[in-house]
Amino acid sequence: MSNLGIGQLAKRAGVAIDTVRYYERNNLLSPSTRLASGYRRYGDAELKRLRFIRRAKALGFTLEDIRGLLSLSNERSVAKVKQAAEAKLADVEHRIEELERIRDGLRTLVKACPGHGRAEACPILNSLNAEDVP
Amino acid sequence: MSNLGIGQLAKRAGVAIDTVRYYERNNLLSPSTRLASGYRRYGDAELKRLRFIRRAKALGFTLEDIRGLLSLSNERSVAKVKQAAEAKLADVEHRIEELERIRDGLRTLVKACPGHGRAEACPILNSLNAEDVP
């Protein structure tokens, strides 16, 4: 079992030292112990936990979401964890659909635009000025 | 052509009054005129523009992105407009790809999770706890 200082921990997890302390202030991660000097010491559990946080963040969870996930893992409430992941999945899928609509719109405009001539002939400009639905 | 006060405009676009003024401070939207009293007056063009901003924001564009999108319509060079639209298209495509990776990760985890039992059996928690390289 490794016994890491904050710098080593941060390096191994791929985050900044300040971020580790920031997470501590925000109740996401505490050192397993402190030296008499006050230096933080971390073990494998904390390294895992920090990597958990980093990954969950990469998956689009906010720090608050992650606090929730971490506390669920203590409660051993697998159903709730799955629910949270499903909700986040639905959210991500929704955002993809919206972006795909935008992408298709942009593609159509780019294809239709001659790239020269008068502004009134540019479908991109005309589209931005179009009438929208409330 | 409607001639709206800031409250009416905000209401019709579905945003708060303060948000309208905030957008003005940040060069996203100006009133078409002001009354002698200083009261802002908006026309249809501003209402459209504000709705455009709202929708673009809902799609995950930052206000700076939106400033860029909106400035396309001021651009007199059709070639530049087309270029900017192409850049934004590439940007959108990139964002879609990132979200798709996130989506696939979440899907895999959700499928693999039984939704009950001990935490140690939950692949969502286990995956986030996995020991991979930073």
Add this chain to the structure above:
DNA sequence: CTTGACTCTAGACCATGGTCCAGACTTTAG
């Protein structure tokens, strides 16, 4: 033991995207 690297705390600062407030003035309905 000394020196350089590391860590401590508290608090300031950053960007983003708002949101709210006070105190004064304007507009509008009755």
Add this chain to the structure above:
DNA sequence: CTAAAGTCTGGACCATGGTCTAGAGTCAAG
């Protein structure tokens, strides 16, 4: 005309997720 509702400005304040600094103390190698 009066009162209520709306708007004005400037500045303070909020949450999120950090990032940086100062000044002091600690640890580890030579």
